[in-house]
Amino acid sequence: MEGNILLTTQVYGVSNEQVETYIEREEVDQRFVDAISRNKHIIIYGASKQGKTALTNKHLFPFNYIKVNCSHNTTPVDIYKSIIRQLNIEFEESKEVSNTYGGEAKVGAKATLKIPFFGKGEASGEVSGKVEKEVTKSYKTIEFNLELAQDISEILKQVNFTKRIILENFHYLTEETQQQLSYDLRIFEDSNILFIVLGIWKEKNRLGQFNGDLLDRLFEIPVEPWNKEDLKKIAKEGEPLLSVDFSEIIDELIEKCFDSVGVFQELCKECCHAAQVFKTGSDIVEITKDHLLLAINKKLEDYSTRHIRSLEVFAEQKARNAEETPLYIPYYFLKVLFDCEYDEITEGFRKSVLLSKIKKIHHKPDNVRPSDIGYFLQTLISNQVKKRISPPIFDFDQGTSSVKVIDSTFHFFIRNCNKKEVFDFIPIPPGLN
Template identity: 45%
Template sequence: MKNKVTDVFGVKSTLIKTYIERENVDRKFQDAINGGNEVIVYGSSKQGKTTLILKHLDETDYIKVECSPQTNPIDIYKSILRQLNIGYIESETNHTGNQQGGKINGGFKVKVPMIGEIGLGSEVNETDSQSSTQKQIFFEYNLELAQDVSELLQKNKSIKYVVLENFHYLSLETQESLAYDLRIFQDHQIIFIILGIWREANRLVQFNGDLLDRISEVPVEPWEKNDFSKVIDKGEVLLNVDFSNIKTQIINCSYDSIGVVQEICKQCCIAANVHEESETRIILEQEHLVKALKIKSNEYGVRHNRNFESFVDISRKTSTQSGKASLAFPYYFIQLLLTFQLDNIESGLSRSSLLEEIRKIHHRPDDVRSSDLGAFLHNITQYQINKKINPPFVDYDRGGKMLKIIDSSLYFYLRNCNRKEILEDLPNPVEE
């Protein structure tokens, strides 16, 4: 069966055929999942976090929970138990004829049916009308306690890992709560693998210092140019195509994003009318690259422009009102993003430099205080989630006090778009 372009190149939820192993990432991940610590896999979007899981773990080795902004810890634990076919109940009351029904009170309880003697903390249903009496024991577990959940998971030996996808979507309160629960799970040898879009180390240690030395972190970035070359070379063999005339350009315009490399290669093949493995060697030329770059720039542009519009859309206030909203930090941040030197943006923007630059262009520079900017930056991820900007395109590292772009396609778009034109089209919330 011939290889299809969409299986060889591109970004998808299944394992792509041009996956390459990187010594500093794949080996580190293998060591992490076998080391007994909780595992954090982090990096910008579309940089290989999910494919790392797909490469090294069988589907039978783990259960996965997709996190959302509405997810709470108990939602995660309930999903785990459902996937393990462990039934749970909130309460139970039976009244039928001469039957006496016992009731399990309060909270979310897990029902473990067993025939035998009555145990401590259990309740019994007895049926008078039957010739024999059956005793069913109910062990009570509070699903809001990591200790109780750990005991339940230890009873099920078929699953080695629990994968939490899109951990960054969770509220900061939920992330903090889970950081404390992870400490308990680690004590019980229950391994969680957390995937999150951020670019700094020790993210969860900020919430719970006791996790230090109890988690193993695997950053999927940076990608080296040689890695990109290996990916393209592998695709050439699988599809019988030749990228040699444009390979260097593809790598240089990807701005260190494997997702962008994959998508450009896919679009180049499609532009050359290659949809599956070719019978004869197909040479990919400059015209194919130009078409691919235009297509990806337009596709990325639709999403990023919409994100910019949503980001700057704040509640308007009159000039006599004060407060963080009236300072319009979202608008001024996007203004900097669209006017600042791209090399400076790629290396990250410190809180102090942001404060200085915003004051230069702000309509009320004397009112721009470091504390107000800090409050905005600390909540910038949740702000984007509230605006339905998924995935978030920027994140703030509280420890290093650095603002970093975490959407790997944004650099590509900013390099290929008319930034001045985009800024002019954005509504200015401070104008009358």
């Protein structure tokens, strides 16, 4: 791309489009390329903005896959309907179908797929009152149950389906839906219908926790960690494309991103903007510490707005009835979080440690039981999704029995913000004033 005029946003930053400074890492990219050639589902996991979608975009063309974006309300049936629609298969659910045989009309209610094909088959006559010519289309009619992975597999084999199916934002699905899909994935594997699952979590074998039969049947690829040399390569890749030089501040820039490639990319972009570099220039511009400071302040402002609002919503808890006073575990969790040192936050809070810390500051310590903390942790993701905290900030890692921060921008935010001022934004629950 050297010699072309590029915008800074095409070179650095977080974008839905592939930026010019994407770099390949053997332990991630080559592993993904190898996985594509195998008959296994692929699980790509890691914190938000760490390169999961970018990895698939780099190595797959749109004609290699179909994609389904998941949300909290998405069910397995929703996913399977989306797949069928994207394959342009005519879909009729509980709709009257009329066929004429020897002049006799037979009407029945069916749930069917109508798959166009070449050759002998059924004929459907579609006649308009304003058009005299009868239009006939050949198709196969297949009765189906969209709740059964086996039926979906048979449908996809009928149309010679060979693409990968990408499930974006798998973590937004309810635990019940994730569990059901974990069982369905095993059935799809038998038919060589292969999925790529993208999710925000830290530990291995997340799906294996729902269905032990998936263990050793999945190809798991963590996109973290990002080492310093990889981040340096990103900065170097972009320097000749924009005529900039990061050498003076590169080490400090890497330190300030806290191992998040998304934050690193955004800081690179904002440094360039601070230096008035908005596109490829003719003269080399040195990026200085002053530019970095402006970039940090800009990103802190951007992230603060979202994170403070998310924390306010996270802490909200309503009583089930007028007589009940909640334990306000989410509020006390945040109070513990903001009282901790940064290293404790990055390492994660073990369940037992969290229980101890909350009991020390709780207004009714004797009422806080291990089961209360356990329920809070088990529903940590689902509650954030319900409250529209996107992406989720915290997750419970069952493997290590600890809470982890899974929004990579939150590390940057919590390290650079004034924690006391931020916590003051969080309303004190009723009865604790």
